[in-house]
Amino acid sequence: MKIATYNVNGINGRLEILLRWLKEDAPDVVCLQELKTDDARFPRKEIERAGYGAIWHGQRSWNGVAILAKGKTPILTRRGLPGDPDDTHSRYVEAAVDGILIGCLYLPNGNPFPGAKFDYKLRWFRRLQEYAAELLELDVPSILAGDFNVMPTEIDVYKPERWLDDALFRPEVRKAYAHLVAQGWTDAVRHLHPGEHIYTFWKYWRNSFERDAGLRIDHFLLSPAVAPLLRSATVRRKPRSWAHTSDHAPVMIELDFSAAGADL
C-alpha cells in the first residue's frame, strides 16, 4: 500500500500537475494540503475520473486539506482538529482507509517570529499533541501525515544557521515536534534514512531546487502498530521539476500488510 502526502499549493491551479503525478506514481492514498479552494470548487469530478474517491475540508483562498483513495471513498472520521471551536482554518481532516486512521494536517507556518501567527502555531501544535496522544491511547493503527512546517533537526535544512529565527525552525517548534514524536510515533523518512539530507520543499526563486537548497517539512508519523509495516519512504522529486508546479514535492511511503505479525 502506497500512501503519499503532497502540499499541492492550489489544487485547481495545479490540477494538471496533480493528475499527472497520480498517474505516474499511482499512490493508493494521498493526503493533500493547501487546496486553496472552498468546498464547492473542489475538483471532485476530475479526481474521480482519475480513479480516486475523496473527502475534503476546504477554505476559500487559503489552507484546505483532502484525502484521496484509489478505487474507494475514504470514510470521513473528523473535520478540523479538536481543542479550539474558534479556529476557523481548515487544517485537519481525517479518514479511515483499509483499517488505518489517516490524519491529514497542514500545520500553521507561524511567521513572522515573534508575533500572533507564531503564537497560533504553538497553540495548534499543542492541540495536535493532545489529540495525537488520544489516538495512541485508543490504540488505533494511525498515520499523521502532512505539511508540519517544521524542520525537525539541523540536517533537515540546507543552511541551518540562516533559519534559526524562522518560525519553521525556532527551538520551541522543534521541541514541539520532538515531543510529539516522543509520544511513540515513528518519523517514517528519518527512520529509514538516518543521517541523510532529505528535503521536501524548495523555494521557487534563486534556483533553489536545482541547487538542492531545500527543507524537510512534510512528514509521516506512524503509530506503533503501523511502524513495523514500513518498507520504504521516499521524496518524489520529479513532479517538483515540472513547469508551474508546487514548491513542495510529494512524499510517499510503502506499507507491507503481509509482514509477519500484521493484524489490521
Added chain:
DNA sequence: ATGCCATTGAAACAATGA
C-alpha cells in the same frame, strides 16, 4: 538578509506562503 516567486480574490493591488 531579503517572498528575489507564485497564487488567490478582488480590483489592478493586498494577503499569504516558508
